[in-house]
Amino acid sequence: MIDAATISAAAATVLAAIQLVPQVIRLRRLGSAAGISPTWALLGASINSGWVVYRWSQELWLGIPSPVIAAALYVVTLVMIGRLHPKMRWATFAVVALVGSICGAAAAGGWLAVGTVLALSSGAQAAPSLWVAFRTRNPIGVAPQVWLIGLTQALLWGHYGWWYGDTALKLYAATTAVASTAMLIRFAHVSRRLASVGAST
Numbered sequence: 001m002i003d004a005a006t007i008s009a010a011a012a013t014v015l016a017a018i019q020l021v022p023q024v025i026r027l028r029r030l031g032s033a034a035g036i037s038p039t040w041a042l043l044g045a046s047i048n049s050g051w052v053v054y055r056w057s058q059e060l061w062l063g064i065p066s067p068v069i070a071a072a073l074y075v076v077t078l079v080m081i082g083r084l085h086p087k088m089r090w091a092t093f094a095v096v097a098l099v100g101s102i103c104g105a106a107a108a109g110g111w112l113a114v115g116t117v118l119a120l121s122s123g124a125q126a127a128p129s130l131w132v133a134f135r136t137r138n139p140i141g142v143a144p145q146v147w148l149i150g151l152t153q154a155l156l157w158g159h160y161g162w163w164y165g166d167t168a169l170k171l172y173a174a175t176t177a178v179a180s181t182a183m184l185i186r187f188a189h190v191s192r193r194l195a196s197v198g199a200s201t
Contacts, residue, residue: 005163009062012156015149016066020073022082022145033084035139040129041081044074047125050118054168057111061161063169066153115168123175130179133186138194144187151180 027033051067133139145189154176 003163005160006062008156008159009066012153012160013062013069013121015153015156016069019146019149019153022076022149023181026143027077027080027084027141030095030140031084032141033081034141035044035133035136036081036141037132038078038081040125041078043073043121043125043128043174045049045071045078047118048051048074050114052116052120054111054118058115058166060160060164060166060169062155066157108192112167115166115173119168119171119175122172123179124154126176126179126183130182130186133183139187139190142183142187144184147183147187150162151177151184154180 014102023036027036048071050070052064055061055063055067129142133142154173157169158173158177161173163166
């Protein structure tokens with residue numbers, strides 16, 4: 001029997017398959033990564049890998065394909081950003097080890113602790129990207145569709161987590177929704193400013 005949670009998981013999985021496509025296209029078309037943090041892509045790959053393990057442990061089978069797809073797409077995005085940033089610091093890659101260490105330490109507190117760390121890490125993943133986007137005057141490299149899809153995914157996974165009573169997924173939905181909304185507000189502000197400048201010239 002197909003229930004509402006199944007529909008939410010299926011829809012979120014489809015969105016995961018296309019979420020980063022606009023970003024990849026934008027990077028390829030503009031040849032600019034202005035406003036994009038490589039740490040965001042790196043954390044995305046590692047955190048989604050962690051979600052695969054967590055959802056497997058909790059037997060949330062419909063929730064597994066989404067982070068698998070997302071992790072692969074984040075790797076592709078990271079490679080493209082790296083090509084545009086040939087001097088990208090290797091220190092960034094230490095983030096993978098850091099996330100792994102946090103998850104390993106949280107494992108001592110059980111899978112609930114691991115899920116909580118992953119959910120909070122999803123918010124931390126967006127922090128570098130938001131920082132760069134807000135500090136870059138014209139963050140033309142950012143594809144707003146990525147964050148709009150991310151917001152939609154957050155709502156869907158929030159519903160899925162509510163249906164199964166999974167606290168980690170509900171926390172993930174909240175942190176991701178807040179981060180995505182902040183980025184969309186930033187992009188809307190920049191778009192209005194550029195439009196007003198264009199109209200005055």
